[in-house]
Amino acid sequence: MPVYHPDGNFSGQGRVVNPVAVQKLAGTSQSRSNNTLLSAGLQLKPLEGLLVNLDYTYSQNSSNQEQTGLSFFEYRAVPGTEQLFPYTNPSSISLYNADSYQNAVNLFAEYTKSFNDAHNIKALIGYNQEYNKNSNMIAARLNLINQEKPSIDGASGEKNTYGSKTHYSINGLFMRFSYDYKGRYLAEFNGRYDGSSRYPKDKRYKFFPSGSIGWRISEEPLWKKTPALNWWTNLKVRVSYGSLGNQALVGNFGYLQEYYETETDYIIGGTRPKAIMAPELISGSITWETVNQSNWGIDAGFLDNRLTAAVDIYRRDTKDMLWDGELLPAVLGSSIPKENGASLKTTGFEFSIGWMDQLKNGLSYWGRFYLGDSKTKITKVNNPTKTLRSQFYQGMEYGEIWGFESKGLFQSQEEIEKSADQSRIGQAWGPGDVKYEDLNGDGFIDYGKMTVDDSGDMKKIGNSLARYNYGFNLGFEYKGFDLSMQWQGIMKRDVFLNSDTFWGINEVSGDRVNIINPHTFTLDYWTPENPNAYYPRPKFLSSGNRLPSDRYIKNGAYLKLKTLDLGYTLPYEWIRPMYIQNARIFLSIENLLTFSHLPKAFDPEDLSASAYPRPRKFSLGVNLTF
Template sequence: MYEFYNRKQNGGKFLAWDSWSAMPYDATTIQTATPATLEAGNDYVAQSKSESTTNVVNIYGNYKKQLGGHNFKVLGGFNSEWQDFSRNYARRNTLLDKTKPEFNLAVGEQFVSGSANTSLNPAETTYSIAGFFARLNYDYNGIYLLELNARYDGSSKFPTNEQWGFFPSASVGYKIVNEKFMEGTRSWLNDLKLRASIGSIGNQNVGNNAFLSILNSTNPSWVNSGSTLPPSTGLPTNVDPALTWEKVYTKDVGIDIKIFDMLGASFDWYQRDTKGMLAPGITLPGSFGQSAAQTNSGNMRTKGWELSLNFNKQLSETASVFVDVALSDYKSVITKWNNTSKLLGLVTPTTYPYYDGYEIGQIWGLTSDRLLQADDVITNNGKTVNGVDYSKTMVGNFKYGAGDVHYLDLDGDGVISRGAGTADDHGDLKKIGNTTPRYKYGITLGGKYRGFDVSGFFQGVGKRDYWAASDAVLPFFRAPQQMYANQADYWTPENTDAYWPNPYYGNEANTLGSGTSGSNNFVTSTRYLLNMSYLRLKNVTLGYSLPKELVQRARLEKVRIYASGENLVTWADKRLPVDPEIDETEVFWGRAYPYTKTVSFGVELSF
């Protein structure tokens, strides 16, 4: 398979508002003011081209054999894939005419790298994977079931001595309904099966050359007073030369049942242990000059369950109904990680450090029960509220007063703080929520009657929390931008029972740290934590099939007229300002195009 990609970029000088460094406008002057900033950073033409060639080989064979009540099936084979990828980039600044973005019409500096979008910069990679696989299926009279699987996989992403891994699995089943002693139940019991499985798979997604120590080149301008840029390299990257497969071990038990030929149920409980996750190795002294290498030193355990129910009933020759319900839940906990101090601080704006016992998706924050009012005692130039020191939450010229958020001093030490910023000493912080979608469910139902058919699909999440550090969610979180309709209920002396605090811009700075964000009124807290649970009618379809006698006169097999709707109704928290289905990155900023409502009509013809 061959893929080719070509992307061209261009821009030019344009006038823009400078709301980052200054905002010398108010509600009146901004209406007549002229943008003052001449943005020159986009005055260029650039082009990136990439190509990749992927080769795939799959070879397999199977064999079946029956000996009396014993049934055997064997499958074996080999698969391999290898890919070569390359990308180049070119850019030239200062367009003579921004309406004609061509390299020959640009007169400024030229570059072959340095794109702000790193996915466009020059790169060249190659990788290959290969695997041998085998499967044996056995059953005795459809009662006792056995399946054995084995994979032996290799990947070029690991050192030579660690490239290959063996991943076996096995499952057993007992179809009780087929036993002779169950013959008396077959008038109403259609299926009853017990299942269990255990097995492992490998994960090789570790990035290219992750086990190789690389010397990254640079041109230090501080050498020779900046007049000459001699080529240089940084320190060799610190890597683990024994990097290998991440292994996922899964145990599962389940049961299937169906009665009266119309009502069925299936339940599974599973435990998944991920071992050898990439994690920071041992902590190194600062004198080493490098961060700890990523090693196969992390473990995680996931426990969950899945339930499905279905009902299907033929009421008559012309009428039937059906209902399918699916419900599932899981929770993942880190069981091994090199973070003995259990620090809560962020690694990146959206990545938390793990520690033993860390629950994936957990949110740490303060507890807020109300807004401050005129009768609250505020002293020390707005830093002390009812005798409790709030200064560690403040930034800039902000002063607490009536209309601001009231935080609870949970540890009773008289200071709103993070303590030592660890899971064992977290001060007034506590786990206030979790971003993991819990109790996910789906409901499909419908029926037919005399040519008419109707079906609907509902989808939802029973529990999910999120803290969104965004101006679209939190009023004036970053700068004095526009206020959105969902933020209109803010505190004033005449509206003391408001939801939002007294407006104050510039709350983005992280004052507490330790896994929280924001400052002043918008330190991560319970009061403004988003409730992302929802129920949505994803699809509803109504159709009518014309009578066969009429359709056959036109020499057609079937004619069906239908109307269909997508995302027509959503039930969610009335204060949720974003679509509950958008991904975490979009929620973080709060600026995303929501899922659209769609209504369509059509005709199906079968010849």
């Protein structure tokens, strides 16, 4: 669709949106925000080794937005068929205001003491309190009298208002005690007693302990006295266990039943009477979600720590996640209340190795490689039938993709008639459509009961969780010149790009057709002259062609050059007369290179086709120190 008709008017095809016309004619959205942050603190040292700290922070954030929708004519391809653009007809104006306030107080005392140059202790105890309050208001009205000067009073249509207020607070005690003997034997114990207003009074507080121990084996006298170990500079082993609470996923008043105003579905006296909706069921036992993590690690350094390495193996158990409770009869007329009824387990490792050195000619160089991986398994969830219609089932590996196994594309009507019946997953199958494998051999392609035990012809065809995250940093400095770069990527990930951008043609959704500009990679579609195409034949109603299948699972692995920095530090004798201590000229580039198996329209870090593309940034500047 062209932007303009030959007569100079913007083009438009009814429900096909001309974005240039919308940007120019459909109205504006203007926002303004004001942020205030005040903080004050006091530190006292009444005794040797004792520090008392008190700080207070107040912040206020206010924002407002004015949005107008202006009516304008769409000029069709056929003269005389002009119509008002449907999405801003009638014209409108809306005003939005929001305010948020936060208060935070921290008070703690820390005591540090050493004995006999061997025993070192540090103890800390403190109190934290936060209060948050938020409010917002929306006012809107239709039918602007004068579109050139839009205002609430300058409109004659229906008025709508909405507003809300909410607040929550948290407080708690925290403590820490650490001990080390000559930096050789290390121990630390922590505890938090946290409370949140987001839970019922008898469920608001919970204690979360943690602790760690470490042993620097390389500090042992025997190690230092062993000549064969002179090249091994550092060796430390450590173990830790910790528990933390999470209350961020709970509504501010999720433990209270809420009533809502609405209008009835029947008319009395020419109007729909106001009514109060019956509240949804809630669980009276909602409390903190708890994350317990254990970690085992080794740190090592060699050749005066020019070569360093670290390995961590961890397990994280997330307990009491909010999830749907027990199934209730449909005649109850209420949704299933949330309760602390789900758990998951994550196991993984992290590894890094690095080298840094300086040669006799003054060249300094360094590099570090890191690799990490994790897998998450659902250990508890209320899904007794293991239905695949639910997000989780017990025993599931997080990120599973279920779908069909494809046998290519149908090439003829005769092939369709000789294959398994696919009418249960789509209609109007023809040459060029996707052909699926009859895994259970019943002569039909279907979903079965959509459970793990009876999934019809579906199976696990991939996993969307990113695996084997890796990266490396490289750099050098020589005679004032410096260069550094950071690479990042993942080695394994399965991706199902189920979007119009990927398929190149749109689905019909109700009475709306979303037309897009197809990319060149979508032109490899089936025709009698192109029987070995990647994509099925193009049509608005895909009729099953876009179901998840191994044919359209893409390799989501990638490698990116995230940053590249090049600089030159001017010699001091050049800048000393200008009273400058240091001057560095630099060029910095972000997102310079991407190696990916996905179509170019997709960023492997953000698979959404509608996501704003990550820009390639070039920065040239000078850092001066006086």
